[in-house]
Amino acid sequence: MQKKIIPDIVIGRLPKYLQTLQQIKEKNIYTISSSDLGEEIGISAAQLRKDLSYFGEFGKQGTGYNINILINQLKIILKADRVWNVIIVGAGDLGSALARYQDFSKYGYNIVSIFDTSEEKIGKSIGNYTIENAKNMANKVKLFDVKIAMITVPVSEAQNVVDLLINAGVSAFLNYAPIFLHVPEYVKVESIDPISQLQHMTYYL
Amino acid sequence: MQKKIIPDIVIGRLPKYLQTLQQIKEKNIYTISSSDLGEEIGISAAQLRKDLSYFGEFGKQGTGYNINILINQLKIILKADRVWNVIIVGAGDLGSALARYQDFSKYGYNIVSIFDTSEEKIGKSIGNYTIENAKNMANKVKLFDVKIAMITVPVSEAQNVVDLLINAGVSAFLNYAPIFLHVPEYVKVESIDPISQLQHMTYYL
DNA sequence: TAGATTGTTAATCGATTAACAATC
DNA sequence: TAGATTGTTAATCGATTAACAATC
Numbered sequence: 001m002q003k004k005i006i007p008d009i010v011i012g013r014l015p016k017y018l019q020t021l022q023q024i025k026e027k028n029i030y031t032i033s034s035s036d037l038g039e040e041i042g043i044s045a046a047q048l049r050k051d052l053s054y055f056g057e058f059g060k061q062g063t064g065y066n067i068n069i070l071i072n073q074l075k076i077i078l079k080a081d082r083v084w085n086v087i088i089v090g091a092g093d094l095g096s097a098l099a100r101y102q103d104f105s106k107y108g109y110n111i112v113s114i115f116d117t118s119e120e121k122i123g124k125s126i127g128n129y130t131i132e133n134a135k136n137m138a139n140k141v142k143l144f145d146v147k148i149a150m151i152t153v154p155v156s157e158a159q160n161v162v163d164l165l166i167n168a169g170v171s172a173f174l175n176y177a178p179i180f181l182h183v184p185e186y187v188k189v190e191s192i193d194p195i196s197q198l199q200h201m202t203y204y205l
Numbered sequence: 206m207q208k209k210i211i212p213d214i215v216i217g218r219l220p221k222y223l224q225t226l227q228q229i230k231e232k233n234i235y236t237i238s239s240s241d242l243g244e245e246i247g248i249s250a251a252q253l254r255k256d257l258s259y260f261g262e263f264g265k266q267g268t269g270y271n272i273n274i275l276i277n278q279l280k281i282i283l284k285a286d287r288v289w290n291v292i293i294v295g296a297g298d299l300g301s302a303l304a305r306y307q308d309f310s311k312y313g314y315n316i317v318s319i320f321d322t323s324e325e326k327i328g329k330s331i332g333n334y335t336i337e338n339a340k341n342m343a344n345k346v347k348l349f350d351v352k353i354a355m356i357t358v359p360v361s362e363a364q365n366v367v368d369l370l371i372n373a374g375v376s377a378f379l380n381y382a383p384i385f386l387h388v389p390e391y392v393k394v395e396s397i398d399p400i401s402q403l404q405h406m407t408y409y410l
Numbered sequence: 411t412a413g414a415t416t417g418t419t420a421a422t423c424g425a426t427t428a429a430c431a432a433t434c
Numbered sequence: 435t436a437g438a439t440t441g442t443t444a445a446t447c448g449a450t451t452a453a454c455a456a457t458c
Contacts, residue, residue: 214424252427255425
């Protein structure tokens, strides 16, 4: 029996739902309708209900959605109900800022190591971490069953690093290098490129 | 006569085209076909040609696109052919990393100031900047005709900061706070939220 | 019960792709 | 010239929305 395929665009919206629900929960609100939640997220009520309906029936007619239940369900769906080991590759300004960023562990993304190739940087400490030699990446990945890597190396290195890590078993990349990464179909890449986002906006200015 | 409206999803792809073309140019290649460029970007040749055709006829049958010409055209379209003044609000780890990031000015985004409210931080220097008192934001925005702000303040402050800056004349926000910002229709917001991107990927793991 | 709101269907809207005449 | 590749049209595919019976 084939598993019903859920559009990736729907999956991409779920984290926003989860995030917003968690913020609403802080205000001691227990229940919310699709139209109120939609407004908070900037999405139509119909789309919200449709998106959620791919995964089950989480609401109640007349009252809406129980916030705690929906939060828990979304966490399960997104596999955000567990801890993932993550590495950072590249200990420049950005990699260092990421290593110090507290929210990753708060949301279950446990940073195990930060790597660099520079002799000058290896051994130095950043926050709670000591910069490790990039030569040990593959070992560490296998040892800690790391499936997720954040890439903050220069464009010229990015594809090589990614190829190496895929071989070692990594299958999800948060990519900060402004380059399109070529990866096998089963590997996921999400890119962060502020320059592109700025250019997207300046078009309209 | 009404201006033909170009889908926002098309605008969002143009920066990637520009970026990739600039990287190809470095290899001293002068001409590229839509299928070769498409492959490099991870997009179909048809879509690439369709996207570009919204703005003009930039290619030549038989040979493809002249890379220099296309780069220049894309820069004009995206208004990336000029210098924009930008401010950073929030001088935490992330704001500081952004202030040190060299590529913004390289691509025409001139950071004029970084602001914070913390007495401890005001007056301290980060890279080439001295952290300024957030109370002076509106003045600075007007003085330097700032249209773009990068927001790295806590979630609890983000909406207030944005409201204040919109009043001062800012109309484009690169938002690093994990919250949906409510803004008037003419204001653009692009958000960067690594946690959401990680959750998007862990769904598939 | 009456009002509110869900989950879902069908209609609409929009984006992507295949195909090809035009032409470099 | 012959081969390659564009720009564009029409067909297809997919996503969003409107509407409403079901029901809390």
